[in-house]
Amino acid sequence: MPMGASHWQMPEKDEYAVIGRGITKSFESLHVLKGMSVNIPRGVTYCLLGPNGSGKTTLMRMIMGLVKKDSGEIYVLDEPLDRISRVYSRLGYMPQQRPLYPDLTVEENLEFYAGLYGIRGHKMAEKIAEVLQVVDLSQTRDRITGMLSGGMYQRISLACTLINSPDLLLLDEPTVGIDPVTKQSFWGYFRNLAAEGKTVIITTHIMEEAERCDMVGFMRDGRMLAESSPDELKKFAGLKKQLKMKVEDPEQKMALLVKEGLEVRRDGDMLFVDIAEASRIREVLDRMKPTDFDVVEPTLENAFLKLSV
Amino acid sequence: MAQIKDISESLKRIWTVGLRVIRQIKRDRRTIVAMVVNPIILMVILGYSLAATLSGINLGIVDLQGGLVQESVLAHLRASDAFSITYIASESEARRLISEGRINGAVVLEDGEIRLILDGTSPQVASAITAATAAGMQSAASQLLSNLRAGDQLPAVTTYYVYGYDLEAKDTVGAALLGIAIFFFNFLNTAIAFLRERTQGTLEKVLVTPMNRLELVSGYVLGFGLVSLAQAAITCVLLIAIFKVPLQGSLLAVLIIVVLLSAGSLSFGAFLANFVSSEYQVMQLNPVVSFPQILLSGAWFPLQSVPDWLRPLSYIFPLTYSTDALKQVLLRGASLTDILFPDVFALLLFFMVTFFMATFMLKKEIA
């Protein structure tokens, strides 16, 4: 049973932007999804995590009806998947390849996507100005898109995704190649969207980013291994705080700690001790009398590494 | 009321795609130059280098009793594989049949004169008839020398063109070339454009908007259709101004043929784009699509020169109908109703079938 199942209760459809049950998908003999479930509440930033090829992009495309499922049930914004086109006007998709017409200007690209959503006239002009502001590229409006730098291209692609003020955003690795300053402002913007009640689904391989999400869904072997907040995921992975100590006579001290049932690793005169309860840290320190020490919080990266194998 | 709003929204989306297509072409200077220059280069190079062996020419004979020479000519025409001979009672009947396109030319054998009634719009056919007649007279001449009787003299040969003038090959090819240029401009550009839509990820994104597949393909038809109209107008002006091709028919009819042909060829390109994965493959596919059509559609070589067993192919190619329609309108002054069947009808059918296939195949995008 994936962790969080008890926490999230039995999902009420309208509290969730996306609900999926028992989803399977094979590409010929390759079984990509094998009984996947997914629960994405409204108004959160939700990060899909998983190793390359674990099916994140496939699941995302399936949620939009771009990939047919073999079996299972999916609801997106309360609509079953076979009526997904009803909510297309409320979706914003940013594929892993950046979907722009390189021979058009930035403005022409934005106008094109606006037109597909029926946004025209001065409403369109306002919206274009607004999304260019978000990606901080108002000055590129008249440039040929194909001539932009990689990161700018990426940012314009995000701008196009925002043009219809979507209720549900599906962003496939949106921050690849983006400079740290812009990345920071993107995340601020995503959080604001969530605060306004919009749902942002993101895939990323950058753990610091995943850590900022309200929820992460960890995919492995075609299943949803866990769906929870980043902190809970770390606990789920069995990660503990780690006490890092520089000690004299490390060999003997290590034996002592191991005898007490603690998990210890040694590297030269450094000892790394996993400690579940914060209260024990002081006690261990008092006895070991390290010359130097540090308490290391577990990272999502540790969880990822642990859950991926 | 809601339905009217839906339709108007749908039309606006189609226009959004059409506008985008036009903007893309507008920015591509080389393509624009190629659109205008290609037909002219082709016309100059290919228009002057036509040669073909003809067969199945429908030749009318009006036998009004001539002498030895006339008999020799008749024997010669009958012996040739190129002609299938029909005997016709009068010259005026022969002229009527030619103008209706039922026969390709006629030879009137009369005492003291041989008259060739030829179709000026098919120079190769005309010259084949002229050549066969000359050969018949040649062999009669040698007999005459050994066998001369008083009062015998070689009959005079006069040539009449039913359309009043002797068109040069480049003129008739010019009409066909417009069709060829339209076909390949639309076919190649749409195949590549749809391929790019797929590889650059825009197709996926576009399919996740309120726009459906039908509207997407329609938008392409609109955008490329308008560009093709401009191309046709420019080519027509050039044909008249520089190449002095006599323009007979209604411009409206020409434009309707062009729009139908471009719609069909671009839908065909969109359909084929589903089976290729690179622009290089489109280029490899191009000769397979283009050569048979150019050779078998009656654009370069008259349909009569197409071997019988290949003839069915000619009749499924859209270029066969556009070539015929454009020749009829531009050179013979035919009106839209004259070419409604089979030409306009066939072009419309080709468009509807390829449009359906292109729209249907887009669906397969979704695995």
Ligand SMILES: Nc1ncnc2c1ncn2[C@@H]1O[C@H](COP(=O)(O)OP(=O)(O)OP(=O)(O)O)[C@@H](O)[C@H]1O
């Ligand atoms: N259309 C397709 N045909 C065949 N196989 C496919 C198709 N789409 C995806 N796959 C396969 O499904 C698996 C999952 O692919 P997917 O792109 O969903 O992975 P991912 O989790 O997004 O990986 P990454 O982190 O690299 O983006 C891969 O093995 C991929 O090769």
Ligand SMILES: [Mg+2]
């Ligand atoms: Mg992916």
